[in-house]
Amino acid sequence: MAVTGLILIAFLLFHMYGNLKVFIGEEAFNHYAEWLKTDMLYPIFPKGGFIWCFRLVMLAALVLHMWSAITLWLRAKKANPDSYAVKKRLERTYSSSMMRWGGIILAGFLVFHLYQFTIAPRDPASPYNSVVTDFSQWYFVLFYALWLIAVCMHVRHGFWSAFATLGANTSEESHMVLNALAWIVALLIYIGFILPPVCILFGLIGA
Amino acid sequence: MSDTKINITLRIWRQPKATSPGKLVTYPVNGVSTDMSFLEMLDMLNEELTVKGEEPVAFDHDCREGICGMCGVVINGTPHGRGSSPVPTTTCQLHMRNFKDGDVITVEPWRARPFPIIKDLVVDRSAFDKIIQAGGYISVNTGAAPEAHAAPVPKIKADRSFDAATCIGCGACVAACPNSSGMLFTAAKITHLGLLPQGQPERYLRVKKMIGEHDALGFGGCQNLGECAAACPKSIPLDVISQLNRDLIKSMFKRDGKK
Ligand code: HEM
Ligand code: SF4
Ligand code: FES
Numbered sequence: 067m068a069v070t071g072l073i074l075i076a077f078l079l080f081h082m083y084g085n086l087k088v089f090i091g092e093e094a095f096n097h098y099a100e101w102l103k104t105d106m107l108y109p110i111f112p113k114g115g116f117i118w119c120f121r122l123v124m125l126a127a128l129v130l131h132m133w134s135a136i137t138l139w140l141r142a143k144k145a146n147p148d149s150y151a152v153k154k155r156l157e158r159t160y161s162s163s164m165m166r167w168g169g170i171i172l173a174g175f176l177v178f179h180l181y182q183f184t185i186a187p188r189d190p191a192s193p194y195n196s197v198v199t200d201f202s203q204w205y206f207v208l209f210y211a212l213w214l215i216a217v218c219m220h221v222r223h224g225f226w227s228a229f230a231t232l233g234a235n236t237s238e239e240s241h242m243v244l245n246a247l248a249w250i251v252a253l254l255i256y257i258g259f260i261l262p263p264v265c266i267l268f269g270l271i272g273a
Numbered sequence: 274m275s276d277t278k279i280n281i282t283l284r285i286w287r288q289p290k291a292t293s294p295g296k297l298v299t300y301p302v303n304g305v306s307t308d309m310s311f312l313e314m315l316d317m318l319n320e321e322l323t324v325k326g327e328e329p330v331a332f333d334h335d336c337r338e339g340i341c342g343m344c345g346v347v348i349n350g351t352p353h354g355r356g357s358s359p360v361p362t363t364t365c366q367l368h369m370r371n372f373k374d375g376d377v378i379t380v381e382p383w384r385a386r387p388f389p390i391i392k393d394l395v396v397d398r399s400a401f402d403k404i405i406q407a408g409g410y411i412s413v414n415t416g417a418a419p420e421a422h423a424a425p426v427p428k429i430k431a432d433r434s435f436d437a438a439t440c441i442g443c444g445a446c447v448a449a450c451p452n453s454s455g456m457l458f459t460a461a462k463i464t465h466l467g468l469l470p471q472g473q474p475e476r477y478l479r480v481k482k483m484i485g486e487h488d489a490l491g492f493g494g495c496q497n498l499g500e501c502a503a504a505c506p507k508s509i510p511l512d513v514i515s516q517l518n519r520d521l522i523k524s525m526f527k528r529d530g531k532k
Contacts, residue, residue: 137494138452138493138494138496141452141493141494142451142452142453142454142493142494144386144491144493145385145386145387145452145453145454145491145492145493146384146385146386146451146452146453146493147386148384149384150347150350150381150384151284151286151297151379151381152347152349152350152379152381153347153350154349154350154351154356155500156351156355156449156499156500156503156504157498157499157500157502157503158451158498158499158500162496162497162498163451163498165496223497226497227496227497230497230511230514230515230518231495231497231515231518232518232522233515233516233518233519233522234515235497235511235512235514235515236512236515236516237512238510238512240512241511241512
């Protein structure tokens with residue numbers, strides 16, 4: 067759970083950084099997308115070879131991540147079949163209580179996201195055009211803005227929890243440091259991902 | 274302190290035996306002194322019930338001074354009834370001055386499959402004993418105390434170990450956890466024994482055996498939510514769980530971690 071989660075977060079950061087290329091312009095962005103799909107790690111890998119390894123690793127991480135989440139959920143259900151009439155939350159955060167349902171929302175939306183930009187893009191010849199066309203629509207931007215809230219809540223608790231599971235929470239201070247880092251990563255992801263769509267919507271990119 | 278009296282309404286989980294269904298039953302209790310402990314207030318209710326010829330409410334307790342770990346009920350949704358107070362407490366050390374006249378107080382047993390209800394508010398916590406039996410010990414001969422300087426212990430480790438050793442095995446951590454995980458308890462024992470020289474020989478085998486038993490008994494897994502540490506009367510910190518995980522990861526690479 068912890069290892070696959072951190073792999074997914076690392077991917078998000080990489081993906082976010084890559085998306086920011088859209089600010090440089092059509093050529094740079096398309097060239098980057100082309101590089102991802104065909105030239106990444108060429109010539110060690112054949113043209114278009116590495117992206118499939120990459121996708122395989124991401125898929126494996128995602129499947130293992132979901133598998134551990136389901137196992138954990140089933141164990142909890144078995145261990146805790148009768149609920150309290152009154153239960154007060156003392157410590158846990160809202161994002162931590164949304165890990166499971168939030169995770170389901172993330173997975174569902176991921177399918178849509180892949181369909182929108184990878185499987186059936188507006189303009190197969192230009193990822194730049196696809197992105198600019200779609201994010202000129204306010205409802206897509208709103209949709210992603212909301213989805214990213216779910217993503218970042220997941221990342222906020224997930225980042226802290228992964229490091230705690232890997233043994234890094236050694237004291238009250240490290241708890242605070244890990245939590246602060248989790249917030250920074252979550253906010254970075256939010257801002258980094260939402261910046262291109264918002265700028266496209268307001269005509270700062272593409273118009 | 275002035276002798277203030279309050280009237281309260283209790284909603285208590287009544288369940289005649291393990292196999293019968295239970296339900297919340299409402300009892301008004303009048304003239305409760307705010308100097309009473311929560312358990313004394315329950316004693317008062319039980320006296321009234323006995324006089325009326327009704328079955329008294331069964332609840333666990335022993336020392337009544339917060340050190341044995343026998344008491345423990347969920348009060349208004351928090352194990353041991355700390356509520357929003359910053360002061361951690363056992364049920365026996367919770368006082369009625371924390372409540373107001375007219376309060377409705379819901380009292381439930383620990384709820385977790387590995388802690389089956391025996392009667393009313395009493396649950397069977399022998400699952401914790403089984404976790405201890407799986408590895409929560411050291412196999413050295415007891416005898417005359419050795420020379421204190423023979424085995425130096427860094428103060429920081431001694432303090433951490435002693436803090437973890439204050440766990441009284443009450444089970445509030447399990448009761449508080451939405452996953453019914455017993456990680457805080459298990460990790461407190463791992464930290465307590467694993468940081469001292471006497472605990473080293475079995476350190477990496479211990480963590481495997483104890484967590485294996487914990488899982489086999491049907492406790493849930495940890496999501497690092499922090500509810501356990503917040504409910505713990507002894508303020509066992511959440512970081513003991515990271516200590517357990519660190520030992521568990523290390524045990525995979527240690528020859529003395531093999532079963
Ligand atoms: C947290 C939110 C996001 C997640 C989890 C996410 C995840 C993914 C994943 C898994 C892929 C597929 C990679 C592959 O197998 O080829 C992908 C592709 C893509 N994403 Fe995102 N993404 C997110 C947000 C965004 C945003 C805001 C943009 C807009 C700038 C964006 C633009 C793209 C594009 C253009 C592709 C297609 C690349 C290609 O054609 O190969 N993504 N995303
Ligand atoms: S860790 Fe705290 S709550 Fe859990 S059994 Fe020990 S004393 Fe009780
Ligand atoms: S009765 Fe011993 S700790 Fe409460």
